Amino acid sequence: MGANQWSLMDKCCDLCRHSSETPCRSYITCAVEGPLCHDNIECREKRRFRISEIKNGRNGLKISIGMGSCGLAVGARGVYDATLRELERRGLEASVIPVGCIGLCYMEPLLEIHKDGLPTAIYGRVEPRSVGEILDTYLEGDVSGASALRNRVGTAKGELEVPLLDEIDFLRYQVRWVTRNCGIANPESIEDYIVYDGYRGLVRALESKPEDVIEIVRKAGLRGRGGAGFPTWLKWSICRRAEGLPKYVVCNADEGDPGAFMNRMLAEADPHRVLEGLIIAAYAIGASYGYIFVRAEKPLMADRLERAAEDARRYGILGHNILDSEFSFDVEVIRSAGAFVCGEETAMLAAIEGGRAMPRQRPPYPATHGLFGKPTVINNVETLAHVATIMSDGWEKFASYGTGGSKGTKVFCITGSAARTGAVEVPIGITVRELIFKVAGGVREGRRFKAVQIGGPSGGCLPENMLDLPMDYESLTSAGAIMGSGGLIVIDDRNCIVDIARFFTSFTMAESCGKCIPCRVGSKILYDTLTRIIEGGGSEDDLRILEEVGTFMKNASLCALGQTAPNPILSTLRYFRDEYEAHIKMKECPAKVCSKLVSYAIEGGLCVGCGLCAKQCPVQAITKSGERLYHIDASRCIRCGQCIIVCPRNAISRR
Amino acid sequence: MDSKGVQLINEETKNIDRMVEETVRRYGRSRKALIPILQSIQAKLGYLPRYSLESVSSHLGIPLSNVYGVVTFYHQFILEPPGTYIIQMCMGTACYIRRNSENYRFLLSLLEIEPNSRTSKDGIFTVLRVRCLGCCSIAPVIKVGDEVYSRVNLDEMRRIVSFYRAKARTGSSKHA
Amino acid sequence: MVKVLIDGVEVEVEPNSTILEAAEKAGLKIPTLCYFPGLFVEATCRVCVVELSGTGRLVPSCVFPVSDRLSVETDNVRVREARRIALEAILATHRIACQSCPRKGACKLLELCREYGVEGIPVCAECLLYGGDCLLTREEACLGPITNAGCDGVCLREGKPCVGCRGPIVSRDTVREAVKLYVGYGVSLDMVLSRFSVYNSSQPDYCRIVKLLSNLAEEERHNQGV
Known part of the structure; x- marks a missing residue:
């Protein structure tokens, strides 16, 4: 998109009043369905034409390339450049859109082509040198080489042999609710977002009273997607009632759990949805300023969110008197300098204030005493994206997914030894087995399933016989795992459980902020004990130490990092005790991993x-x-x- | 503070002072601005020389001890001059399961990095272990500069190292 | 005023008081270790944990605020077990022989270890974690206890006294409390004065602090009849 090109966000003619200086309540609808402020067939046509161009591409030809962090890592940039080159060589004019990730990571880099009259085709594992050939065969009406199709038209060659995208196993069980725009809309364009129904939730929120917004979120049954599953409406309501001004909202985009990248994916692919959720949250609690706290290792996510905020500000969706609602709010993107403990609410606030990210004892909770001592709500990226979608599509639809206590959908990331790795959005309550064996296709290369680690370094490992457990907050906690941010790491039989438990412990030991004794010293004791076992010097007494110290950390640590750190050990001791015993009694590592024992x-x-x-x-x-x-x-x-x-x-x- | 405290000549301290002053003006003179200021300085210099911390401390009116405390807490800050290329080894779970720790050990031996150092003797590479780059589905992952390499193995590592070594020798350095 | 139930004893306390304060009012003693009101209240040692009745949750009584009709247990099996392991964890990083310690066994840690059946020997766990020895044993003013710990500083690893490179935990008010603490350890006042001057030199209140210290030193000398 050229910089000087007219966009839907701009005035269509001199009669149009829209600008950030003259905010208007119906700006968004007017831009897409209008103009509503004046009547002119030409203007209407101009808008209609632009919308069709965004949806179907210039001259009805649109090529989208998945360019999220992981797409870029496997060479999407080369595919993008090759596409531009090949189009130019053929003298074709088309829209080439860098889109976010649709979650099909195992098929990256992805290239999607749409031409009016042909089915929209998706090609996986594309290499730059094959782009020309893909273009030629597709434009000749032959889609037989595609990996999947978005729709069938009945005119193209080989159409019936290629599965529809919704039919492939990886997507069949999914409900694309917050991830609906991922891989479709251009994340760097606010125009794309409003064409794909964006900012409608905000408009609806601004038309209601803040209390009613909280009520809608309550009815939806939305719980925080960051880990603990605290009801979002309750947090908002406490903060709204708390005394002290100004109030703040913070978007937690410090996704630090190894194995979880849904927040990066969402923010990279659809940053405006996150921003919209944040503005709605701010309106609901009466906050005037917000921060988005992004992890240093994920720079693209920070860039995209910053760009989104800039664009929103330019068109009066952020800043003073948003859409003439008399509500003013602005936001700043903060790049974390990197520490896992920043994911903990109070530690994150300390980091934003410019200090060492050390958590503090709660209560008082941030909802009453947060950033700079003021009432603060902290929600994570996925939660906010849900807020925006609930406000635009209605709470009824959201609440129709999920289970009694855990409503809606959740994005899970499946990695490790799974056959198909990537991010999937499914209704809460799907069983772990369905996720791993149906969606992700089981374990790769014919290896045997051994365990699945759920919820990052603070989660637990579940064995095969626990797989029929539904993925909801309560069930997972009772089994010794946690929902966490929703990362599932599949572990195959070539991995040693004790070694993996030690890996997680080394992680939490290194990331402990060092403030309280249970976490600082406890994790070191656990690590030393596991090392002893792995190196063949373990004794039966060591298992007792692991359990005793682990339980102590769980009960007495200051923050969630320390409280959940022993989960990987406690859960594996519960389900894989025999592997520990083999290391101790037989001095052997059944998986032949622990190097001192093989x-x-x-x-x-x-x-x-x-x-x-x-x-x-x-x-x-x-x-x-x-x-x-x-x-x-x-x-x-x-x-x-x-x-x-x-x-x-x-x-x-x-x- | 930094044990290998780099000796800076007068001219350099002046340059740093000027740069810090400029950065402080941009971010504002508040505690809240400390981390962004340090990040911005590191982005320009590649690391945080001792003098820059002293300069930030006096410009912001925050005790040097506090500045140092912040710098040592976060993984991002480096107190020693890094090599021309920074190799970040992802040590997230998915990368661990797919054996990135073996790649790490191999890289250390390949680059002949001493146990107490992070930079190769020829000053070309600095190897850092990082916590999850968020590319778990294409693990194991390493990052050289801004370039991410996925599904790496020992052969791939050899290839990457010789590529950058050759690049550094022909003089196209990134942190020039 | 709010009503709180501590081990079944009902007490009325100010709404913003901590469980520890409420327990004191109820005449119950909860052990503490890192709790120095006015100097350091960060709930790091977890020795003062108590259980919130009915929830199984262990919370540090020194900072946890009371709420109306809150009921806590200060001495049940789970609480005692947690305290024991906390003490053990502290000891695990504490490698000083009492013989060479100026307190000669007259210390709270040792007292608590005896009470909770922890065996071993008993001060600043941080340095020891990195293989340093305790500087207070040499009657040097290690500022570890009043500075933000966790630094892995080169100075400490080389056996030099901590000059508080992380800075004090709180400013002015800490000084008076800290001086008492060091003098109690047998560190000379001149030494304390010189150390404080070093690391407070970049503090905005530097002049005030130095003046306060000089006054304290004067008072002390006067008391000793020098």
Whole structure:
């Protein structure tokens, strides 16, 4: 989109009064359905034409490329450049839109083509050099090479062989509620957002009283999507009633849980929805200023949110007297300098105030004593995106998904050893089994499922026989896991449970802010004990120490980081005790991972002396010991396992 | 404070002072602005030399101890001059499950980085362990400068290192 | 005034008081370790935890505010167990022999360890975590107890006294309390004065603090008849 091009947000002619200086209640509707402020067929046509251009592309040709952080990581930039080049070479004019991620991470980079009269086709794992060919065959009316289609027209070649997007397993069970625009709208364009029904929730909120907005969110049954599942309306209502001005709203975009990236995906793909939710929250509680706290490691997310705020401000959707409602609110994007504990509410507030992010004891809760000592509401990205969608589509629809106590949908990220990795939005209450085996296609490359780790480093590991558990707040907590931010990491049989428990503990130990004894010292004790077990020096008493200290941390730590840190250990002790015992009693690691307990050896009879292993070995531990034989020096070997991968005869084994 | 305190000559301290003054003017003279100011300085210099902390402290009227406390708390801040290329190794769960810690160990041996250092002897690479880059579905992931590499293995690491080494030798340095 | 039930004893306290204060009023003693009113109230040691009746939640009584009809248990099995492990965790990073400690065993930590059946030996866990030894044992003014801990500072690892590079926890009012604490440890007043001057030099209130310290030093000398 050129900078000087006329957009729907602009005046259509001199009769149009719309600008940020003259705010108007019906600005958004007027821009899309109008003009309403004056009657002119030409203006109407001009708007209609622009809308169609956004939806179907210039000249009816639109190419969208998934350019979220992960798309970029697998080469989407190259695909984008190649697309521009190939179009130019063919003299074709088209819209080329960098869109956010639709969650099909395992198929990235993705390219979607729409031409009027042809079915919209999605191509997965696209390489820059194949773009030209994709374009040619598609434009000739042949879609047989596509991975999926958005619709069927009945005119294109090979249409029936390609599945519809909604039919592929990864999307079939999904309900695209907050992720509806992901991969469709251009995240850098406020115009796209309003064409795809954006800011209608805000308009509706501003037409109601703040109390009524809170009431709608209450009826919807929305609970915080950041982890604890606290009812959103209640937090708002407490803050609204709290004394002290100004009030603040903070958007928690400090997604720090490894294995969870739904907030990054949402904010990168549809930043205006998050911003809209934030403005609605501010209106509901009577806040005049807000902060969006973004994690340093996710710069694109910060850029997109900043851009969204700038655009919204330019058109009077943010700032003084928003849409002539007499409500004023502005927002600032803050880039965190990086510390996991910032995800904790009070720590995040300390970070915004410019200090070390140390949590403090609650109560008093931030809703009454928050940022700079003023009433503050903190909601995470996904929660706010839900708020915007609930306000525009109505609470009834939202509440029709989910279970009795946990309403609506939730975005989960499935990673690790799953066959199909990515982000999916499903109704709360779907079982863990359905998510892993139906949506994500089970475990990759025929490996065996061992456990699934739910809720980040503070969550728990569930074994196979617990998979029929519905994914809702209460069920997960009772099983020793937590909903957390909604990351599911699939662990296969080549991973050692004790080793993974130690990995999580090393994470929380390093990320502990060091304020309270249970977390600071407790995590160190847990880590040392696990190390002892992994290195073969564990005793039965160590299991008691793990349980005792773990329970103490859970009960007595100051903040949620310390309270949940022992979850990975406590849950694995409950479900995988035999693996701990194997390390302690038999001094062996069943998964052959813990390096002190395994050794590598070359079978003399199988080795043909090709020397590939010696070349691959990063520490030169493999030497020639005979005509057709190599030998591994156990004292130099770092047990990286690379030799096993390269050996053509499978002559190397772990013992 | 920084044990390898870098000696700066007068001219450089003046430049830093000028830059800090400018940055403070842009973000405002308040406690709240401390972190953005430090971030902005690091973005320009690549790290935070001791003198810049002293300068920020006096410009903002915040005790140096407090500034140092903030700098050491957050992962983003670096107190030593980094190599030409910063390699961030993701140590998130998904990357761990897909064996990024092995890649990390391999990289350290490949670059001959001493146990107590994070920068290679030739000054080309600094290796940092980071907490989840949010690209879990294409794990394991490493980031060199602003470039993200997905699904890396030992061979890929060799290729990446030799690519950047060659790039650094031809003199196209990023932090020039 | 609000009514609170502490171990079944009903007391009336100000609405903004803490559980600890309410317990004191009820005549019950809750052990504390890191609690120094006016100096440091951050609830880090978790020795003063109590249970909110009926919820199973353990909260630090030194900072947790009371609410009307709040009921707490200060000495049940779970509370005692948590206190014991907290003390054990503190001891795990505390490697000083009492013989070489100026307090010679007359310390609260040791007292509590005996009471809760913790075995081992007993002050500033932070430095020890990084392999340092306690500077107070050398009668040097380590400022660890009144500064923001957790620094992994080079100075400490090299065995030099902490000069409080993280800064004091609170400003002015800490000084008087802190001086009492150090003098109690056997550190000379001149030493305290010199250390405070070093790390408070960038404080806005520097002149006031120095004046306050000089007055204190004068008073002390006068008392000692020097």
